[in-house]
Structures are given as structure tokens and as C-alpha cells.
Amino acid sequence: MTVERKPGRRPGDPAVTKKAILEAAREVFSESGFERATIRAIGARAGVDPALVHHYFGSKHSLFVASHQLPVDPAQLIAGLVTVPRDELAGQIVRLYLTTFGSPGSPALSLVRAAATNEAAARMLREFISDALLQNASSLVPYPDARLRVVLLASHLIGVVFAMAVIGLPEVADRNVEELVALLSPMVDRYLNAPDLT
Amino acid sequence: MTVERKPGRRPGDPAVTKKAILEAAREVFSESGFERATIRAIGARAGVDPALVHHYFGSKHSLFVASHQLPVDPAQLIAGLVTVPRDELAGQIVRLYLTTFGSPGSPALSLVRAAATNEAAARMLREFISDALLQNASSLVPYPDARLRVVLLASHLIGVVFAMAVIGLPEVADRNVEELVALLSPMVDRYLNAPDLT
Numbered sequence: 563m564t565v566e567r568k569p570g571r572r573p574g575d576p577a578v579t580k581k582a583i584l585e586a587a588r589e590v591f592s593e594s595g596f597e598r599a600t601i602r603a604i605g606a607r608a609g610v611d612p613a614l615v616h617h618y619f620g621s622k623h624s625l626f627v628a629s630h631q632l633p634v635d636p637a638q639l640i641a642g643l644v645t646v647p648r649d650e651l652a653g654q655i656v657r658l659y660l661t662t663f664g665s666p667g668s669p670a671l672s673l674v675r676a677a678a679t680n681e682a683a684a685r686m687l688r689e690f691i692s693d694a695l696l697q698n699a700s701s702l703v704p705y706p707d708a709r710l711r712v713v714l715l716a717s718h719l720i721g722v723v724f725a726m727a728v729i730g731l732p733e734v735a736d737r738n739v740e741e742l743v744a745l746l747s748p749m750v751d752r753y754l755n756a757p758d759l760t
Numbered sequence: 761m762t763v764e765r766k767p768g769r770r771p772g773d774p775a776v777t778k779k780a781i782l783e784a785a786r787e788v789f790s791e792s793g794f795e796r797a798t799i800r801a802i803g804a805r806a807g808v809d810p811a812l813v814h815h816y817f818g819s820k821h822s823l824f825v826a827s828h829q830l831p832v833d834p835a836q837l838i839a840g841l842v843t844v845p846r847d848e849l850a851g852q853i854v855r856l857y858l859t860t861f862g863s864p865g866s867p868a869l870s871l872v873r874a875a876a877t878n879e880a881a882a883r884m885l886r887e888f889i890s891d892a893l894l895q896n897a898s899s900l901v902p903y904p905d906a907r908l909r910v911v912l913l914a915s916h917l918i919g920v921v922f923a924m925a926v927i928g929l930p931e932v933a934d935r936n937v938e939e940l941v942a943l944l945s946p947m948v949d950r951y952l953n954a955p956d957l958t
Contacts, residue, residue, distance in 0.1 A: 677927055678876030688927045696931070713923055713931040714943065721919025725911055729875055729886045733894070733911040744958040745912065749947055760942040 576618075582608040583615055587629035592682060596626060596689035626690055631669040633662055636694040644701055651702070652751035656719065656743045663723040664739070671727060674720065691716075703754055715753040722746065778816055780806040785817075785827035790880060794824060794887035824888055829867040831860055834892040842899055849900070850949035854917065854941045861921040862937070869925060872918065889914075901952055913951040920944065 586607035590599045601622055605612035619625040627635045639658060646654050663671045676683035695716070699708040722742070726734040734742065753759070784805035788797045799820055803810035817823040825833045837856060844852050861869045874881035893914070897906040920940070924932040932940065951957070 674922075675876045678873045678922075684927055688929060691927070691929065696929075710931045710943075713929050714920065717919035717923045717932070718916040718947070719919070720922060721915035721917070722912065724872075724876075724918060724922070725915045729882055729889070731886060731889065731894075731911050733908045734915070745908075748958065749916070749950070752947070760946065 579608075579610060579614070580618055583610060583618060583625075584629045587619075587625050591626060591629065591686055595682070595685045596622075596693060601625070623694060626694075630673060632673075633668075633670065634658070637698060640695070640698045640701060648755070652747040652754060653743050655715070655750055655754075656746045657739060659716075659719040660723070660739050660742060663720065664727055666727045668727075671723065674724075675728070705757075707759075711753045711759070714759075715750050718749055718753075719746065774816075777806075777808060777812070781808060781813055781816060781823075782827045785823050789824060789827065789884055793880070793883045794820075794891060799823070821892060824892075828871060830871075831866075831868065832856070834889075835896060838893070838896045838899060846953070850945040850952060851941050853913070853948055853952075854944045855937060857914075857917045858921070858937050858940060861918065862925055864925045866925075869921065872922075873926070903955075905957070909951045909957070912957075913948050916947055916951075917944065 583604065587599075587604045590604045590607055594603070599622065601615050602612045604625065605615045608615070615625065619628055623637060624635065626632075643651060643654060643658075662668065663674070665671070673683070673687055677687045678684075696709045696712060699712040702708070703711045705711065722734055725731045737745075781802065785797075785802045788802045788805055792801070797820065799813050800810045802823065803813045806813070813823065817826055821835060822833060824830075841849060841852060841856075860866065861872070863869070871881070871885055875885045876882075894907045894910060897910040900906070901909045903909065920932055923929045935943075
């Protein structure tokens with residue numbers, strides 16, 4: 563297992579190796595998108611064996627989360643939401659969303675900002691959302707159009723985050739999280755639970 | 761009235777003068793934001809008398825719309841919506857929104873894209889939205905929190921546009937305008953007409 567390629571690296575220092583892997587991951591995801599990126603390619607870029615990448619970071623999915631400093635793993639987040647009582651679910655989703663994206667400099671919001679002006683970043687985000695969020699949509703929404711419903715509710719929430727943390731409209735930027743939870747939960751609840759959307 | 765400063769310009773050619781004014785307007789709005797930009801400063805930048813700017817483009821507001829090639833003037837758009845029957849209003853708003861922002865290269869969407877990564881562009885957009893859209897919110901929404909309601913419904917719609925035209929999620933990108941109108945109108949209708957949002 564080769565853990566040292568670049569000159570000046572202390573052999574076998576896990577912190578240094580992890581940092582190199584995370585940097586390589588960001589590069590490869592950005593160049594190849596999420597789907598086509600491989601642990602093998604990321605290992606090669608970092609100069610380490612792919613097995614070591616797996617050992618430190620688990621799946622490609624987890625490596626994306628770690629390399630983009632996302633505060634939560636969307637797949638774990640959905641797994642956690644499944645146990646939330648049905649009538650508290652909408653509020654919990656809004657709260658999680660706002661704390662993940664709501665500050666102007668948050669890493670999650672940086673991904674969205676980058677997607678706005680860069681086609682490769684947009685593709686990477688699209689593929690990651692599909693993989694991390696939409697594949698598990700049906701565990702939250704008991705309808706055949708679960709993916710559509712999750713896209714619509716996530717769209718509303720990211721739009722509010724945009725108005726709040728990017729454009730800075732005081733109508734939303736000056737409210738605290740719980741006020742926004744109260745305002746937005748009924749809409750999220752509708753997308754989760756209404757038998758018919760139209 | 762000085763209409764010629766730059767060398768090579770045909771004296772008094774209105775097309776050339778208008779083009780110079782629009783270019784100067786984009787520069788001044790981008791540097792100063794919408795609020796602090798003045799017709800006087802834009803005239804000076806273009807090398808023409810401010811009266812000529814007024815003559816060709818009317819208000820600062822109209823000049824912003826023209827210089828950013830927006831397909832509609834939000835203030836005129838709201839004036840037009842006031843006469844739409846109340847039960848058709850939500851659908852009409854969604855339709856207008858999607859046709860204005862919905863294609864990836866639309867000038868309106870370019871303003872939003874720029875705001876995502878550039879603080880000056882974000883401020884310009886925030887000030888223009890406040891001036892053009894939110895000041896007239898109460899003519900559409902018969903509640904004291906009209907501005908908040910318009911921000912929330914516009915946030916949902918811009919979020920859907922983002923998912924569709926920027927990130928390219930097929931769940932929304934592959935639908936035609938009328939399908940999206942049917943899906944989104946109930947939510948817009950709620951923000952326009954529900955007595956209580958929470």
C-alpha cells in the first residue's frame with residue numbers, strides 16, 4: 563500500500579494522507595461529476611491505494627460528503643428522519659435544511675453557488691442529489707411520485723435559503739429559524755402527505 | 761445636449777446612443793447597486809445628457825429592465841396581474857415566472873446566477889426586487905404581510921427554476937410548463953389567499 567508519493571510528506575501520517583485524499587476527491591468529483599468519479603481514480607490522484615481511501619472514508623458517497631465538508635450526510639439524514647413522528651416530520655425537515663444551508667458561507671450553500679455559474683459543478687450536484695437524496699425519497703413519502711415531491715419541497719426550501727442567505731431579502735433574512743419553520747412547514751407537510759398535489 | 765464623446769460614433773445616431781446608455785447603465789448598476797445608481801451618473805458614463813437618458817428609457821427602473829434585457833418589467837407585470845380573476849391568478853403567476861426564468865440562458869436567470877457568486881450582483885438584485893416587486897406586493901395580496909407572502913411564493917418558484925434550469929433535475933426539467941403550473945399553483949394560491957400561513 564503506497565501512502566507516500568509527494569515529496570515532503572511524513573510517511574504514513576494519517577492526517578496528511580487523509581488531507582491528500584480529500585483534495586484529490588474534490589478535484590476528481592469536480593472534473594468527472596459524481597457518477598463517473600471512482601474511488602480508484604481518487605486514490606490514484608492522491609497517490610494512495612484505493613483500499614486506503616475505502617478504509618478512511620467508506621463509500622464514494624461518504625467521501626463526497628467529507629470532501630465538501632457537508633455538515634450532514636443526506637443518506638444518514640433521511641435514515642434518521644424515518645423515525646420522526648409523521649406530524650413532526652415537516653418541521654424537522656425545514657429545521658435541518660435551514661441549519662445546513664442557511665448561513666451565507668456554509669459549505670453546502672457553496673455547492674449551490676458554484677452550480678449557479680459552472681456547468682460541471684451543476685452536474686456534480688445533480689448527480690449527488692439523485693444518488694444521495696432522491697433514491698431514498700420513497701422512504702419518506704408514501705406515494706409513487708415521491709421523487710417529484712422531494713424535488714418540489716427541496717426546491718421551495720433552497721429558494722428560501724437563496725432569498726435569505728444569497729440575495730439577503732430582509733422579509734426572510736431577518737427571521738429566526740423557528741419563525742421560518744412555522745411558515746414553511748405547512749407547505750412541506752403538503753408535499754409529504756397530500757394525496758393529490760394538483 | 762452632448763450625444764457624442766467616443767471617437768467613431770456617428771453624431772446623433774439614436775441606436776448608437778441608446779447602446780452606449782445601456783452599456784453605461786449595466787456598469788453603473790453593477791458598481792453602485794440599484795438604489796445608489798442615478799440617471800445622472802449613467803448619463804455621465806455614457807457621455808450624454810441625463811435628459812436624453814430619461815427621454816429614451818424613462819425611469820431608472822425601466823432602464824434597469826432594458827439594460828438587463830429582462831423580458832418583462834415586474835412593475836408593469838404586477839399592474840397587469842391586478843385585473844386577472846382571483847381564481848386564475850396563481851396559475852398566471854407560475855406561467856409568467858417559468859417563461860421569464862425557465863430557460864437556462866435567459867437574461868433574468870443570468871441575474872440570479874450572478875447573484876449566487878457575486879455580492880455586488882446580489883445587492884443589485886435585492887434592491888431591484890424591493891423596488892420593483894415588493895413595493896407593489898399589496899396590490900396583489902390583501903394581507904398586511906403581503907411582502908413576506910410575495911417573497912415566499914417567489915422563493916418557491918425561483919427554487920423550482922433553479923432545480924430545473926440550473927441543476928437540471930429531470931423530475932422538474934422534463935415537465936412542460938402546464939404540468940408545472942398545475943403542480944405549483946395550489947402553493948402559490950395558498951400564499952396569495954390563505955388567511956393564515958402557519
